Amino acid sequence: MRGAVLYAPGDVRVEDRPDPAIIEPTDAIIRVTAACICGSDLWPYRGVEKLDGPAPMGHEYVGIVEEVGDQVTTIRPGQFVVGSFWASDNTCEICRAGYQCACVQRVLMGTIGTQAQLARVPLADGTLVATPGMPDADLVPSLLAASDVLGTGWFAAVAAAAGPGKTVAVVGDGAVGLCGVMAAKQLGAERIIAMSRHAPRQELARQFGATDIVTERGDEGVAKIKELTNGLGAHSVVEAVGTQESMMQAIHATRPGGHVGFVGVAHDVALPGDELFNAVVHVHGGPAPVRQYLPQLIGLICDRTIDPGKVFDLTLPLEEAAEGYRAMDERRAIKVLLQP
Amino acid sequence: MRGAVLYAPGDVRVEDRPDPAIIEPTDAIIRVTAACICGSDLWPYRGVEKLDGPAPMGHEYVGIVEEVGDQVTTIRPGQFVVGSFWASDNTCEICRAGYQCACVQRVLMGTIGTQAQLARVPLADGTLVATPGMPDADLVPSLLAASDVLGTGWFAAVAAAAGPGKTVAVVGDGAVGLCGVMAAKQLGAERIIAMSRHAPRQELARQFGATDIVTERGDEGVAKIKELTNGLGAHSVVEAVGTQESMMQAIHATRPGGHVGFVGVAHDVALPGDELFNAVVHVHGGPAPVRQYLPQLIGLICDRTIDPGKVFDLTLPLEEAAEGYRAMDERRAIKVLLQP
Known part of the structure; x- marks a missing residue:
């Protein structure tokens, strides 16, 4: 598959990366419908945050479930899903108190990299929320916004x-x-x-x-x-x-x-x-417990009460991710949507 | 009247000071029944907080109202009263939201000095809460605690x-x-x-x-x-x-x-x-909005549900205030009650 990788400050490349596979029985693999570039991605891009070798980029995503592990019970292949930038079990005491960003089993999606065609999502039942049916194409940017910026x-x-x-x-x-x-x-x-x-x-x-x-x-x-x-x-x-x-x-x-x-x-x-x-x-x-709000936010988006997708003022093919980073770095764009 | 004054780090003296008088028509003068030494008094006593000339000390107090200004309507001479270390009008928007410590008219009682026989209390109607009748003597330490440490x-x-x-x-x-x-x-x-x-x-x-x-x-x-x-x-x-x-x-x-x-x-x-x-x-x-809690705390003390006066493990005449400061500084005492 193709995916964005940050090699050094200012140096983002889209390249062939291995297709992700189920590692834990609670994982899902999703085909990414849309991903985006976050203001927080600019910290390592600008060299303010230290980079420890080439890093797959991206932690915001919506997509369609391709495959699930043996222990995934509520998420099914074919569903359109939205997830947070923290994977979380949604069952531990901290999650139940509404702080899925600090789940005792949490995994940061940024370490996986969702600016890519496919992504592995840990703790799929806890992390992903399916939309009611396949959303209209014009709702995709707003659902993507729910994954981070709106939830945050x-x-x-x-x-x-x-x-x-x-x-x-x-x-x-x-x-x-x-x-x-x-x-x-x-x-x-x-x-x-x-x-x-x-x-x-x-x-x-x-x-x-x-x-x-x-x-x-x-x-x-x-x-x-x-x-x-x-x-x-x-x-x-x-x-x-x-x-x-x-x-x-x-x-x-x-x-x-x-x-x-x-x-x-x-x-x-x-x-x-x-x-x-x-x-x-x-x-x-702190890091937002986006998962807590996803069902509510998806509802508000699907019934067209809110339209947070308007924050995306530049849409590019994934292959042009480097230009997307430049546009945000130079404040030419508020937020860039990437289409894999 | 007699009152405690800090001259320099480690140098507390009880000396003759002018009797306070009504300055604003919203003031009251109280005869202090009991005052005490606060942990925060130790900051200037230890020289950690800079001292700007000799300073009258003390901001915790219970006492009996001697005199009130023309515009005082609810507080009357003869009442036994408890007040917070912030004088507050209890009517501004910030007070009504429960943050009397940040009242738009607030006055810090520490600038007045309640380790003394008499004290002027600004904004008497807003600041002071009268007990239901004259309290039993053994309740005085607990009511004094309500003035700061309990409320805080x-x-x-x-x-x-x-x-x-x-x-x-x-x-x-x-x-x-x-x-x-x-x-x-x-x-x-x-x-x-x-x-x-x-x-x-x-x-x-x-x-x-x-x-x-x-x-x-x-x-x-x-x-x-x-x-x-x-x-x-x-x-x-x-x-x-x-x-x-x-x-x-x-x-x-x-x-x-x-x-x-x-x-x-x-x-x-x-x-x-x-x-x-x-x-x-x-x-x-931050500084506690003690005034918010006073009616409730006075109730719990007067019906003997709580006994916060136990924090006073040393009682001294006001004249021996210097020894009280030493005892708290050396952690020989948790909290010192002073009897004017």
Whole structure:
């Protein structure tokens, strides 16, 4: 099969890789209908995360089940499935508490690489959720978004306690931040402030439910949020970047007693204890337990309530993955869909 | 009147200070029945917090109202009252959300100094809660505890989401940590693990509801908590110290999806973003909104359900405040009650 491999910073190649096979009796093999490039893939692509030899890339996927192991009981060949970037058993105590991202048996799909024609999915019964029948082709991008960016934005909005009567600010205008706007809207937030200085992203944020746009960043961005919230700060802030500046911006923009939901993969971040102490905010985040939300998100997508697939503003054949990485790196594209 | 003043690290003096007077029409003057020395008073006493000239000390207090300003409507002279270390209006949007510690009009009682015969209490209607009638003398220490250490431990246990079916670990065996144990018990926690290596504090922790004692600290303490919780970590961890080690111990001892409630005043703490990201825990804390809990806590004390006054293992006349500071600094006493 063909699959994308990162050889060095800036050097992504699509090449022949061995077809995956069932290893554990709980595995499934899927034919990937669509995969994509994640903002987090840019960390090793940019050399910020160390690369330990050539690495198969990709952890977001939708596809059709080809084959299942002997112990797979609910997932069947021929089903169209969506899965999270964490494979999880969905039965352990941590999964049952809704934190499938920390399943005691979890496997990171990024180590498998889903920017490929085929992929092995561990713990298939726990990991995969089948759609009701074969989805219309135009729903595929939205279902793919559910696999990571929508599920992650949703978790961030839930962690930020977005809901009726709340003012929600979103730091980060990448696909996850935009999906955080969409999630806040679906969760009933009264006012949603998107922080963005890019016109096309502002436009998408408004389509997804943003009521206000703030272009300022850092302390100026915080001052603007306070100005919009009677001097108090937002009830809920979604952080979807992962830098020191974005985390502090999120914490400082939240009112005392409010909630920060952070999902940007943290790089070189250290939160000063005294500032956290004096802020009196709730902080929750990390890798999203996307699996928890998949049944609900698939429902909202299939009944066409939400259309998160709009975050894909560039679609390329898998063979052109390298161009996809370049486009995201250079911020020419918000998010790139790859067709194997 | 007589009052305690810190002149320099290690140098506490009780001296004549001017009697306080009504400054704002919302003030009350109380005659202090009992005050005490807080763990947080030790930071400037030890020179860890910078001192900016001689400082009146103390922020915990119970007493009898002597006089009220023109705009005070619910608090009356003669009442026995308990107040928090933050004066708060209890009517602003932040107070109404339960975060009186961040009231838009808040005043820190520590700047006024309650280790004294008299004290001015700003925003008296919002700050003070009167007991039902004059309490029995033996209840005074417990009511004094409600003013800070009990209310703070209670907030920490609430922030840590202690409750039925939960395993709660408590980092810190000072008065606040011990009150955190008591709070976890009252909130219905199934199992309460006190982390302490001091026999008298272990004994008090058991009296307050601890089911297990862990003497190890740091990584070894974390390993012990995991051993006691099926490898997963505690659902809820109360942090009541304020150091880098104690914060990381609390975060690492919490299972994914669990809650850390931190109330130790943070000193030289920086939380690594990647560790916080990967822990997938909830973190909430800061200065406790004690005022929120006072009516409930006064009720539990007056009907003798709880006896947090046991944290006071040394009672001294106000004149001997210096000896009280020494006893707490040298860990000869858990908490010192001062009688003006």
